[in-house]
Amino acid sequence: xxxxxxxxxxxxxxxxxxxxxxxxxxxxxxxxxxxxxxxxxxxxxxxxxxxxxxxxxxxxxxxxxxxxxxxxxxxxxxxxxxxxxxxxxxxxxxxxxxxxxxxxxxxxxxxxxxxxxxxxxxxxxxxxxxxxxxxxxxxxxxxxxxxxxxxxxxxxxxxx
Numbered sequence: 464x465x466x467x468x469x470x471x472x473x474x475x476x477x478x479x480x481x482x483x484x485x486x487x488x489x490x491x492x493x494x495x496x497x498x499x500x501x502x503x504x505x506x507x508x509x510x511x512x513x514x515x516x517x518x519x520x521x522x523x524x525x526x527x528x529x530x531x532x533x534x535x536x537x538x539x540x541x542x543x544x545x546x547x548x549x550x551x552x553x554x555x556x557x558x559x560x561x562x563x564x565x566x567x568x569x570x571x572x573x574x575x576x577x578x579x580x581x582x583x584x585x586x587x588x589x590x591x592x593x594x595x596x597x598x599x600x601x602x603x604x605x606x607x608x609x610x611x612x613x614x615x616x617x618x619x620x621x622x623x
Contacts, residue, residue: 471496471552473616475604480620482600484564492542492604492616494552500614501547503607507557510537510603511567511622515596535598536567548606559602561622 474493482488494505516530540559600622606614 470498471500471614473604473606473614475602475616475618477602477618477620480618482561482620482622484561484622486561488559488561488602490602491554491556493554494548494606496548496550496552499547499549500606500608503545503609504541505543505555505606506604507540507542507559508537508603508605509559509561509600511535511598511600513596513598536562538562
């Protein structure tokens with residue numbers, strides 16, 4: 464068995480996966496452990512992850528791309544404190560708020576949309592250069608285990 468794997472799991476259940484900016488998310492997490500684990504905390508996080516792809520080179524030629532992921536927003540809710548968590552585990556309820564739209568950094572929101580944005584992206588692609596980015600939202604639960612592999616579960620959600 465690989466160290467840290469198979470030692471437990473987290474089930475993450477949300478009341479809904481389509482949310483609005485500023486809305487409160489209600490959910491439950493079920494921590495399942497095979498043996499006792501000392502941990503710093505049990506937390507739930509809502510985060511926005513941007514995936515950016517940079518293109519270079521001509522279409523059909525030596526076209527290259529590089530992809531980078533970064534977190535543009537993250538907020539944590541501590542569900543339980545530092546302690547030894549015992550098997551078989553426990554169920555927890557939580558509420559965490561999606562940020563207001565104006566709380567996000569300005570560079571995390573798409574600058575152009577609609578026909579003009581699509582036309583500019585197409586021109587960049589045909590010219591062999593450009594950048595595309597996409598933001599995905601997640602709710603993540605984690606048992607933070609010092610000097611070990613955290614037990615995590617991540618669920619993708621839609622925020623509009």
